[in-house]
Amino acid sequence: MTRTAFDHQLAEVQEDMVELASMVETAIERSVQALEGRDIELAHRIIDDDLKINRKRYETEEKCLELFATQQPLAGDLRTIVAVLHIIVDLERMGDHAEGIAKVTLMLGHEPPIEPDIDLAPMAKIAIRMLVGSVDAFKDRDAGRARAICDEDDEVDALYDKAYGELVTHMVNDPETIDRATHLGWVAHNLERIADRVTNICERVVYLVEGKIEELNVSKY
Amino acid sequence: MVQEGLQRALSQSFMAQTSGQAGGTTDDLPRGPVAETRDLNVWYDDFQALRDISLQVPGHRITAIIGPSGCGKSTLIRCFNRMNDLIAGFRSTGDVIFQGQDIYGKGIDPVEVRRRIGMVFQKPNPFPKSIYENVAFGPRINGYVGHLHEIVERALRQAALWDEVKDNLRKSALTLSGGQQQRLCIARALAIEPEVILMDEPCSALDPAATLKIEDLMRELAREYAIVIVTHNMQQAARVADSTAVMMMAEDRAGELIEYGPTKEVFTNPKEQRTEDYITGRFG
Numbered sequence: 154m155t156r157t158a159f160d161h162q163l164a165e166v167q168e169d170m171v172e173l174a175s176m177v178e179t180a181i182e183r184s185v186q187a188l189e190g191r192d193i194e195l196a197h198r199i200i201d202d203d204l205k206i207n208r209k210r211y212e213t214e215e216k217c218l219e220l221f222a223t224q225q226p227l228a229g230d231l232r233t234i235v236a237v238l239h240i241i242v243d244l245e246r247m248g249d250h251a252e253g254i255a256k257v258t259l260m261l262g263h264e265p266p267i268e269p270d271i272d273l274a275p276m277a278k279i280a281i282r283m284l285v286g287s288v289d290a291f292k293d294r295d296a297g298r299a300r301a302i303c304d305e306d307d308e309v310d311a312l313y314d315k316a317y318g319e320l321v322t323h324m325v326n327d328p329e330t331i332d333r334a335t336h337l338g339w340v341a342h343n344l345e346r347i348a349d350r351v352t353n354i355c356e357r358v359v360y361l362v363e364g365k366i367e368e369l370n371v372s373k374y
Numbered sequence: 375m376v377q378e379g380l381q382r383a384l385s386q387s388f389m390a391q392t393s394g395q396a397g398g399t400t401d402d403l404p405r406g407p408v409a410e411t412r413d414l415n416v417w418y419d420d421f422q423a424l425r426d427i428s429l430q431v432p433g434h435r436i437t438a439i440i441g442p443s444g445c446g447k448s449t450l451i452r453c454f455n456r457m458n459d460l461i462a463g464f465r466s467t468g469d470v471i472f473q474g475q476d477i478y479g480k481g482i483d484p485v486e487v488r489r490r491i492g493m494v495f496q497k498p499n500p501f502p503k504s505i506y507e508n509v510a511f512g513p514r515i516n517g518y519v520g521h522l523h524e525i526v527e528r529a530l531r532q533a534a535l536w537d538e539v540k541d542n543l544r545k546s547a548l549t550l551s552g553g554q555q556q557r558l559c560i561a562r563a564l565a566i567e568p569e570v571i572l573m574d575e576p577c578s579a580l581d582p583a584a585t586l587k588i589e590d591l592m593r594e595l596a597r598e599y600a601i602v603i604v605t606h607n608m609q610q611a612a613r614v615a616d617s618t619a620v621m622m623m624a625e626d627r628a629g630e631l632i633e634y635g636p637t638k639e640v641f642t643n644p645k646e647q648r649t650e651d652y653i654t655g656r657f658g
Contacts (some may be wrong), residue, residue, distance in 0.1 A: 156655045225609055227641050227653045364643025 159224050163233060166220065167291075169213040170237045170244070174288045176206050177244045178281055180251035181347060185277040188258045188340060199255035206248035210241045232364060236357040240291070243350040247284070250343040250350075257336045267323055267330050271337050276312045276344040279305060283351040290358045299358035302351065303370040309348035310373055316341040345372075408433040408600045409454055409491070409570055412469040416449055419463035423449045425628040427468075429619055431570065436592055436601045438615035438637065440608055442652065445621040446629020447604040451572050454602060455491035456484040473569070489516060492563035496575040498555035500547035500562075505530075505539050508547045508558055512566040525565050532598075533561035534591050553584025557591065564595075571595065573603040577610065589614045608653055612641045620649045 180199055187195040217238045220226060226234050283305050290298040320334040320341075352370040360366050407430040416424040424446045431437050431454070439447045449458060456477060458464045469476045477487045489512075500508050509526040518525065526543070530536040535557040539550070547558055556576060563571055573592075577585040592601055592614050605611050611618050618640040620633040633640060633649045644650050651657035 159655070227608070227612070228644050228650045230654050231642055364639075 156224075159220075159226075159230075162216070162220055162224070163226075163230060166213055166216050166234065166237050169209065169216065170241055171288055171292065173206065173209045173213065173241055173244045174284065176202070176209060177248045177251065178284055180206065180248050181254075181277060181281055181284070184251040184254035184258070185274060185344075187255055188261075189274065191258065191261065191263055193259060193262070196255040196258040200252055203248050203252040207245060210245035213241050214238060229361075232361045236291070236361040239357045240354050243353045247347050247350050250347050253343045254340050257340050260336055261333060264333055267333055267337070271316055271319055271323075271334075271341075273316060273337070273340055273344060276309055276316070276341065276348075279309050279312070280344050280347045280351065283309075283348055284354075287351050287354040287358065290355065291361070294358075294362050296359045296362040299355035299362075300369060303355045306348050306352050306370050306372060309345055313341050313345040348372075406433055407431060409470070409472045409602075411450070411453065412471065414450075414453060414466060414468035414470060416446070416453065416458070416464070416466045418461065422626065422628040424453075424466075425624060425630050427629070427631050429631060429634060431600050431602055432617065433600045434596055434598075435616040436596050436603060436614050438611035438618045439602065439604045439621060440606075440611050440618060440653075441621035441629070442623065442657075443606075444627065444629075445623045447621055448574055449629065450621070451574055451602055451604045452493075454570065454572055455488045455493055457488070457493065459484055489566050490568055491570040491572060492566065492568035493572040493574065494556070494559050494563055494576045497579050498552055498559050500550070500555050500558050502546065502548055504544045505547050505550070505558060506543040509561050509565045512562060516566055529561040529565040530558075532564050532595065533557045534587065534594070535561055551584070553580050553587055556580060556584070556588060560588075560591065560595075568599065570600045570602065573601065575604055575606060578606065585610070608641075612637060620644075620646070620652065622648055622652070 180202060183195055183199050186192065187199060217234050220234055224230075283302050286302045287299060289295070290302065317338065320338050323330045323334045349372045352372070356367065356369050359369065410430040411427050414424055414427040415422065427446075427450060429437075429450070439451060441447050452458045453466065453470050454472070454477075458466075466478065470478055472487070472491065475482070477484075501511065503511070506523075506526055509529050510522045513522060513525050527536060527540075530539060535554060538554060539545075539558075547555065550558060556579075560571075560576075577588050580588065589610065592603070595601060596616075603611070603615065615637045617635065618637045619631055620640065621629050622632045624630050633644060633646045635645070639645075640649065641653060644653065648657065
């Protein structure tokens with residue numbers, strides 16, 4: 154016996170989730186790019202595109218709820234839909250963090266960078282790598298990989314500590330930089346939160362594969 | 375032998391798990407096994423219907439048996455009160471233990487077994503008598519000489535039917551709705567004070583509202599009895615049962631127990647791929 158229609162719907166919500174992850178990945182990449190280049194136009198586009206991310210999340214959520222109501226999913230199917238429901242919420246919030254970075258770019262406008270500049274790109278790079286890895290772990294049903302990705306959150310936390318320390322130093326040494334440094338602190342915080350949310354996705358992957366709900370990484374923030 | 379050992383280990387390990395498990399409304403009650411099968415094999419003439427079934431039924435709990443058609447669910451549940459004795463060609467090996475005794479042992483009276491292990495069937499089957507007489511029938515033929523009306527009222531109350539029929543006890547049971555008739559059959563089973571209630575697809579002939587009433591009733595009854603239910607309705611097993619046993623047909627069509635565990639685990643994270651395939655509707 155097969156459940157062709159249900160299998161199709163189940164595949165569709167997972168594809169939607171992967172597509173949403175791709176939209177969020179692009180938003181994060183672009184948000185850091187806009188910040189570095191003080192690209193106001195790109196920042197506006199990220200903010201506009203966040204509406205598409207939100208819409209995609211709600212569309213996918215509705216499809217999941219419809220599957221609960223009409224198909225009574227059980228076992229692996231149930232865990233898949235529950236995982237998707239949780240993951241799309243985290244993805245949507247990650248989109249909000251990217252939007253937050255874009256708004257900082259608008260606030261900074263064409264103000265000169267802090268000298269020496271704070272390099273937040275490595276944080277963004279690791280966060281994006283973690284996001285892509287978590288989605289791959291979902292697609293491959295790879296709980297081991299999901300667990301390993303969570304360990305990378307410590308690197309992001311360490312980079313956040315470093316950036317925070319540097320920003321405080323700037324503010325102490327040159328009060329003129331307080332506004333700009335505070336804004337950059339928000340960016341660092343947004344990136345740190347993105348990495349935290351990836352660990353939530355990894356927890357859902359472990360649940361999907363092993364049926365266990367466990368906290369994989371307690372962030373220090 | 376390996377298979378037998380596995381079956382027993384599966385059942386015992388589950389009992390160990392449930393002894394500390396929360397869930398349902400009967401957590402405060404003892405849940406040691408009241409009945410069990412050990413390496414049970416059943417044949418109808420040359421056809422083997424069950425193979426090496428070891429299953430423990432905990433007290434004050436609802437145990438569901440699910441599986442595709444023909445996998446031996448009904449054969450298994452009917453072994454618990456020797457209902458299969460009446461079928462030509464039936465024979466079995468292994469043990470069916472109730473309160474420490476093999477009910478297929480020498481000198482065991484099957485009628486007494488059926489008094490202590492009651493049964494409710496797929497289709498409500500009240501006698502063509504009054505509501506009162508349906509419930510009083512069992513105690514009467516078992517020689518009860520006390521106040522029958524007390525037993526009748528208690529059984530009807532336990533079956534959540536009293537308020538609906540108390541003014542019409544002399545009316546024919548056949549005037550009741552299907553759901554009421556099934557609760558009457560449950561009251562009839564309760565009147566002889568069994569220790570275990572077997573239910574073989576008790577809601578398959580009922581509408582959704584009547585089905586939910588029976589399910590509520592089962593949860594209530596589990597405070598006093600061990601209940602074993604065979605059901606094709608997996609949502610029903612998920613709703614009412616504390617533990618779920620999954621049966622499948624082997625290549626030679628003999629029924630085998632492939633998984634037994636807490637219901638929430640069987641339906642959210644089954645250990646066996648065949649269970650997963652069955653409950654997700656991809657097999658069977």
